[in-house]
Amino acid sequence: MGKQKENNHFISRFQLKHFLCAPPPKKPGKNYVWVYDAKRAPEPRNIRFVASSPNFYGEDDDILEDAFAKIEGRSGSIFKDILANPTGISRHSKELGDLFWILAFRTRSMRERIRGSVTSAISLMAETASSKLARTRYKEAIDERLEKEISKELSGLNVFDRLRVKNSAEFQSRLRFVRTQIEGALTSGVFDDVMRTGFERTARFLENTTALDEGHNEGLRGFLDSGGQCPDSIRPAHWHVIPSDERNFVLSDAGTFAVTSSGSICPLIGISSDWNEVYLPISPSMTVVGARHSDRPKLNVTEIVTGSISTSYEEFYAEVYSQQLGERASKEINTANELIGSTALKGVVAGAWGRRGSELT
Incomplete structure (x- = not known):
């Protein structure tokens, strides 16, 4: 199959659509989101060109891109259902476990952090x-x-x-x-x-x-070919929803983040089995949390925003412009970045x- 989609998203567009802002002046259209970058001033961008990279999943074919499109179609309906009925989140526990894993594994954040660790x-x-x-x-x-x-x-x-x-x-x-x-x-x-x-x-x-890019894509392809399931050893046992009445949540380019058994915040996959909770903001007003325990999640709204920003690799996405978020982007992005700590x-x-x-x- 010939390559058709050169611009590959590593954060799904269905995720970005839940953080849409009003289109900027003199730029008619839809599907804009505020992008907060570690090195540039915040700006609204069309999500067509956000969290994407040319031929990120390979130049030869669209196998991975098409596979992710199917996952996104199923996952989008799950997000809508959770947003409409948060108390029914447990009926999506199997799908959410798999989704958390692939959302973390597919990103440029994960690829570059693997490269850095190796x-x-x-x-x-x-x-x-x-x-x-x-x-x-x-x-x-x-x-x-x-x-x-x-x-x-x-x-x-x-x-x-x-x-x-x-x-x-x-x-x-x-x-x-x-x-x-x-x-x-x-x-x-x-x-x-x-x-x-x-x-x-x-x-x-x-x-x-x-070489590492190709290895990452091979790993993604093998994961999807084997069923795309989160390993049972790290699959969350309980699911929770945390609301934000002030619509404060932002979306990280790392996809998800975790809290370890010692209370540290870090990218999801790097912690292996040493985790207590995993977090994914699905809209400015709601974050989904997977946990090993049945207690309420450890982090509050403010701490979840901090976790999303600090585990972002290059940028994060928000519904609104905020000078404070802009300042935090330049100081906090990629500060909780270790897949493998210095001691490990x-x-x-x-x-x-x-x-x-x-x-x-």
């Missing part, structure tokens, strides 16, 4: 390539490889002949020579330089190519060096 991890690997931990891992890996080569060389012998050869003076002399060369290379830092250069090149590759990142890298929970020294 490149940060690789950069930290480069920085720690000469650490004691890394050198220990090099030696272990080389020893493992050496043992495999020895086994391969002696594979044609029976167990007694293998023991005889391995214990012979000639074999032991060769083995000592090889180990001496390995120790010399480790001490001289040859492996450090090779590994550091490799990691640095990998980080630059991910930053300057579409060090743990990941230590694990890659073969030492779970070890310090990077």
